[in-house]
Amino acid sequence: MEQEQVWDVDAAQRYDTPGEGMFAPEVLRPTVDRLAELAGDGRALEFAIGTGRVAVPLAERGVPVTGIELFRPMVDELRTKADEATIPVVLGDMATATAPGPYTLVYLVYNTISNLLTQAEQVACFRNAARHLTPGGRFVIELWVPELRKLPPGQQAMVWQSEPGYIGMDTYDVVQQRVVSHHFRFDETRQAHLSRSPHRYIWPAELDLMAQLAGFELETRHADWTGSEFTAESRSHVSVYRLPPHHEGPSA
Template identity: 45%
Template sequence: MTGLNDPAFFDRYAHEYDVRDNPDPTAAVEFLAALVPDGGRVLELAIGTGRVAVPLARRGVAVEGIEGSPAMLERLRAKPGGADLPVVLGDMADVAVDGPYDLAYLVFNTLFNLPDQDRQVDLFQGVGRVLAPGGLFVVEAFVQDLRDFDRDQRVATRRITEDSVQMEFLQHDPVAQAVTYQRVSIDAGGTTLRPLRLRYCWPAELDLMARLGGLRLRHRWNGWDRAPFTADSRQHVSVYERV
């Protein structure tokens, strides 16, 4: 399972990424577009197949990106307008680009793909380095509910038909704040495994990482619709400002 920590790990999912049940990016695109000043420069960390970046660029926003998966980047390049976006192939935690940027963003829990706290801090510090003074960093992430686990494990059936089953196996490491997933699909064609490991962070931990990167929390919402973040929230969209 060591490949789970490789930035190119998501090559294995590139062929299906845009056809699976990923969230509609419209609300995220509208939220982000409203934060970009006229002529502003924008960076997406883990740009992937351009699910957010391509429609944002269609609005006239100058979007650039970093992506660790060559296969994801190939999918982006094949989309109309995707080949026009400047993208650096590499580990997003290194933030190996030259600023300054007016906005950087990291969506769909992707911060948690980094293997440990050190690399997550590296990312915040790198973003702080390339943001212009007053520039913004937007992070979308879930809030882990520990009630999901029984003795730090969970098994769930996601879908059953007369000739197939999809199940999910999770193992929680409370010390590392990590969850290792194995999504298993069994049908007439055989068995397919879709592993994933996430190192989650609590919102307060993210705020401290931001401070280490020269950023401060400006807003935290429950989602892209700017609903209030509360004790019952299971996700958040946090906006940090370069000080």
């Protein structure tokens, strides 16, 4: 499965769920609050800006936001909310594309770094973030913690959410460090809608090493955007990496 098969016009038009899920105020408000705090008086760059779930309210808070996005249908949906003058977007891969900068903050939310399906691409993403940042700038990543402890021996699939009208299931390839998320949505009829997305999962320690290769240091890690303590039981984390004040670019 290629990412181009996932993020098509249909997926882009279905992506927004105003007031619910990742668009719920209790999810979105702390995200925007924390990013606005980290951006300070500087500019922010969002990798994989998508339909502008975070960028639009962040720009409304007065933070100048630019985006990089690989898939045109997602940008088309963003353009229904903000024009190019308000939120400029560069079409391209977040691991390699460049945007006019520099920035005090680069951020990647809601597990999006895992959409890069090789370790090399994920490392390149860190280096690309470093290229865009001023000395002392920050790179923020929101990412889930792999839940392999819940996967019984010999079993390759796990239901991680089940509620009326929705079942979420992940299938794992532990050799390749890959997971495919399956989303089943259904109603009272016999028909269901299935969407799938491939990912390469990353352990927090591996993420920290990627950061080190690009010249970053881990500044903080919390379990969520409100600053809850990160523990062995946390299902996700918000990690803030910072360049040293006299950073001269990522290592080769």
